Amino acid sequence: MTKSYLITGGAGFIGLNFVKQMLQESNVRLTVFDKLTYASHPDEMDDLSKLSHFRFIKGDITLQHELDRVFDEAYDAIIHFAAESHVDRSIESAEPFIHTNVLGTYRMLEAVLKGKAKKLIHISTDEVYGDLDRDEPAFTEQTPISPNNPYSASKASSDLLVKSFIHTHQLPAMITRCSNNYGPYQHEEKFIPTIIRKALNGEKIPIYGDGQQIRDWLYVEDHARAIQQIVESGTTGQVYNIGGGNEKTNLDVTKKILTHLGISHDQIAFIQDRKGHDRRYAIDASRLKRELGWTQATSFDEGIEKTINWYRAKYDQSEEG
Template identity: 50%
Template sequence: MKRILLTGCAGFIGSNFVKTIASEQTDYEFDIIDALTYAGRKETIQEELNKHSFLQFHHLDIRDSSKIEKLFQERKYEGVIHFAAESHVDNSIKNPNIFVETNVLGTLNLLNASLKLFKENEAFRFVHVSTDEVYGQLTDDEPAFTEENQIKPSSPYSASKASSDLLVQSYYETFGLPTMITRCSNNYGPYQFPEKLIPVMIFKAQAKEKLPVYGDGKNIRDWIYVDDHNKGVWDVFLKGLAGEVYNLGGDSERRNIEVVNIILEHLGRSKELISYVTDRPGHDWRYAMDFSKARKELGWSPTVKFEEGIKKTIDWYLENKTWIEMVKGNNK
């Protein structure tokens, strides 16, 4: 059995990874570490932890280098898939420091601990889960980002992710650590913390509250269903080449206002609930991903159409109010 470390799997994307991918594997053991910040709840993956003895949870902060070092030495991982991060752009504007501490220094701790294991086992692999936001923004007419685009982040969040990407790349170049970076567009789906656009709009629409839309609502994001992203991350872990970056995207560019309108329509609510609010400082205009490299080299492409995925997501939130109450409460 190969033993893999997963970080940040009490959060949105990682918990879905545990449910749809890690739980299905027969050749692997997975250790999960998570600091259980406001965005991470062990309850989200408790059912899987109860069911599968090959999934083990450790309550651990990636900023704690000595505990990370000790765990790596005890558990002798053969690979890491690194999801853990501070992930909310608005929070990064209010408090950038923790973004550097977790996203940059936390990643550095994992790289240092990984390097020691790589020296004992050359099959070791490290996948760093990153974001399209590191590329900065596009105009409406520019071609989608490829892996060759310059890194040009706009927010403290994307700058911290870009910094961690560069560190990861440097561990490949300098030490030969077999690292791979995935850069993915905006995810949506079940178990997303109710602070991001889609869950916020679903809750507000359902409660007939005003839906705050930044600026004129015309910013464009490329939306990907979370399971498609996770399949891409797993493909990169299994088949990706060391030192490479892989863009993953949903092939579903939508203006924010289009997304809000779909939610209102699905919930039978009036567009009068929309309230345009002062734009986020440094708000990127458009993201779009060219994922032809992942398609060609890994055989990966997204499978869920946006209209289908968003309906599934809205229905999931309506049917899972206890989960929402649990994550919004502070009863860890």
């Protein structure tokens, strides 16, 4: 039987990779609803719209009259990616993050409550947990949330909304919290694409503080597979951590990319640290592995090579154009 899914934010980095993953299945029909902000991929939406089991609708998840166009049918699930996600931007101006991430999630919850979808999978982040000391164990689903910047606070707020609807209304919903993603289609403002772009252009590569901030890196296609398994087999009411098991300092990631490109580490330039910069993230994904059988398929070395090659090809095409 064909399953019909609504994917908010499906023109963005992680959402687009998930859409491409799901379209490999023969028994799904996808509707992507996306505002097409600066970080989206409208050309990809145009290409995918040629497929009979895909449709794209442009709109804002916070505006009910625009959402009404999408809910012309009841969906088997809403997979809710749509969010403002760049920490630096949230520090400069938090209001768009509060508006999109909190109000937009509320709109999705209301839709499920009204019978417009059978369940909601809310895509969140490990940043809601705050940060860790070097010797602390990784975040589990039981770790209290303690966000440290406006972006993570807005995502924590949306998580709490979801949990409140689960408890109060017995709403069929799940929350996923992932570690730092990397891979194709990520916007150039993010850390790894910035390194690759500036390295190839011969520019200085800015590293906040001492570069010893630790992140747990997850290849985006592994994340997409995890979400697919959660959509198909996850337990209502659960939180699922999705981690890469690849803890690396920002400086080590930078040096690895430069070495791979054959570029001198002298391009690295240390700059003043970001306000409220979390020191370490690490995710314990044992629940996901134990309950749903997910495993990480892509090592960091393999994933970073794929990512570098994807961006090099992208820049080569831009120069030819």
